[in-house]
Amino acid sequence: xxxxxxxxxxxxxxxxxxxxxxxxxxxxxxxxxxxxxxxxxxxxxxxxxxxxxxxxxxxxxxxxxxxxxxxxxxxxxxxxxxxxxxxxxxxxxxxxxxxxxxxxxxxxxxxxxxxxxxxxxxxxxxxxxxxxxxxxxxxxxxxxxxxxxxxxxxxxxxxxxxxxxxxxxxxxxxxxxxxxxxxxxxxxxxxxxxxxxxxxxxxxx
Amino acid sequence: xxxxxxxxxxxxxxxxxxxxxxxxxxxxxxxxxxxxxxxxxxxxxxxxxxxxxxxxxxxxxxxxxxxxxxxxxxxxxxxxxxxxxxxxxxxxxxxxxxxxxxxxxxxxxxxxxxxxxxxxxxxxxxxxxxxxxxxxxxxxxxxxxxxxxxxxxxxxxxxxxxxxxxxxxxxxxxxxxxxxxxxxxxxxxxxxxxxxxxxxxxxxx
Numbered sequence: 556x557x558x559x560x561x562x563x564x565x566x567x568x569x570x571x572x573x574x575x576x577x578x579x580x581x582x583x584x585x586x587x588x589x590x591x592x593x594x595x596x597x598x599x600x601x602x603x604x605x606x607x608x609x610x611x612x613x614x615x616x617x618x619x620x621x622x623x624x625x626x627x628x629x630x631x632x633x634x635x636x637x638x639x640x641x642x643x644x645x646x647x648x649x650x651x652x653x654x655x656x657x658x659x660x661x662x663x664x665x666x667x668x669x670x671x672x673x674x675x676x677x678x679x680x681x682x683x684x685x686x687x688x689x690x691x692x693x694x695x696x697x698x699x700x701x702x703x704x705x706x707x708x709x710x711x712x713x714x715x716x717x718x719x720x721x722x723x724x725x726x727x728x729x730x731x732x733x734x735x736x737x738x739x740x741x742x743x744x745x746x747x748x749x750x751x752x753x754x755x756x757x758x759x760x
Numbered sequence: 761x762x763x764x765x766x767x768x769x770x771x772x773x774x775x776x777x778x779x780x781x782x783x784x785x786x787x788x789x790x791x792x793x794x795x796x797x798x799x800x801x802x803x804x805x806x807x808x809x810x811x812x813x814x815x816x817x818x819x820x821x822x823x824x825x826x827x828x829x830x831x832x833x834x835x836x837x838x839x840x841x842x843x844x845x846x847x848x849x850x851x852x853x854x855x856x857x858x859x860x861x862x863x864x865x866x867x868x869x870x871x872x873x874x875x876x877x878x879x880x881x882x883x884x885x886x887x888x889x890x891x892x893x894x895x896x897x898x899x900x901x902x903x904x905x906x907x908x909x910x911x912x913x914x915x916x917x918x919x920x921x922x923x924x925x926x927x928x929x930x931x932x933x934x935x936x937x938x939x940x941x942x943x944x945x946x947x948x949x950x951x952x953x954x955x956x957x958x959x960x961x962x963x964x965x
Binding site for chain 2: 566567569570571573574575578594595596597609632633635639641642648649651652653655656658659662663664702703705708710711725727729733734738742745747748749750751753754755756757758759760
């Protein structure tokens with residue numbers, strides 16, 4: 556486990572490495588190299604070795620990495636060697652898609668509850684979930700001790716929802732609403748907004 | 761227009777600034793400052809000034825930025841002062857959500873066509889779109905001169921779809937499949953994978 560502080564940008568690359576390793580394992584592979592991972596990801600082998608070396612020794616020069624061992628280590632480092640329960644707040648198109656998405660379960664996250672504020676939706680089901688009333692968000696999250704939420708409500712509602720989640724002890728928010736959220740320093744937020752990604756690319760077209 | 765090469769990470773922040781400015785405009789605001797934008801985004805005012813200064817002079821010390829003017833300038837820099845046509849490939853939950861998402865239209869992108877390979881889906885409609893057969897992907901993209909695609913197919917199909925899109929002249933891919941895509945150097949790819957974002961945050965929990 557790291558004692559020194561690892562740059563956030565390095566931490567952000569670990570899930571990408573883990574995903575590539577898990578894919579190789581699915582393909583029946585046992586050993587790989589920083590060169591091969593690098594080619595798959597479009598990252599230099601030197602960068603990968605440097606990133607991994609911040610967390611320990613995972614392979615030997617010349618023999619490469621054992622895929623299963625390195626995956627296990629990365630899962631431990633990222634704390635996804637356990638299952639995290641997640642609440643989805645906002646049962647629109649994106650929230651519903653996420654509530655049904657098996658890819659979460661397979662990679663360390665389990666949707667525990669889904670919320671919406673629309674009386675037409677509350678009580679209806681998405682997959683295995685009965686949609687809960689957002690009015691009870693704070694109490695329900697507290698009671699279930701959920702620490703991670705996915706926010707998929709309209710931009711106008713996102714900050715209020717985030718505030719309630721933080722009050723309930725949530726410390727990580729994956730935000731799909733196209734607005735930046737203000738949260739206390741000890742709460743993590745990651746944003747997913749397809750338009751900002753598209754606009755980033757059109758700059759180069 | 762930039763003559764020197766701007767770091768990619770700086771380009772990536774411009775859509776975030778633009779989004780904040782457009783939100784302020786919606787709120788009826790006319791003038792802002794790097795301090796205020798910074799507070800909204802959790803980025804230092806100095807960073808914002810430095811980023812913007814790479815592209816020109818957009819405000820005066822003491823009087824701040826005119827929101828409409830700066831938005832227009834950023835839209836021009838990011839080339840979203842026009843409307844880009846986009847194809848959505850994969851009409852599953854995420855692809856369908858994106859095909860219906862008004863937020864694209866409002867911010868420079870218009871879905872032009874939607875594809876799937878499932879015979880059960882081909883010919884059915886999502887909103888205004890009749891789902892097309894992925895078998896015709898290359899021809900249809902070429903004919904429509906679509907340069908941007910959103911890939912929302914399973915991981916196992918994503919590379920093939922990307923290869924076809926590139927052959928059809930696509931130069932920007934927003935990839936929702938949880939796999940890294942290999943594309944020629946002149947093609948841009950951005951990845952959206954909620955799990956990598958979640959795993960990035962659990963590191964800190």
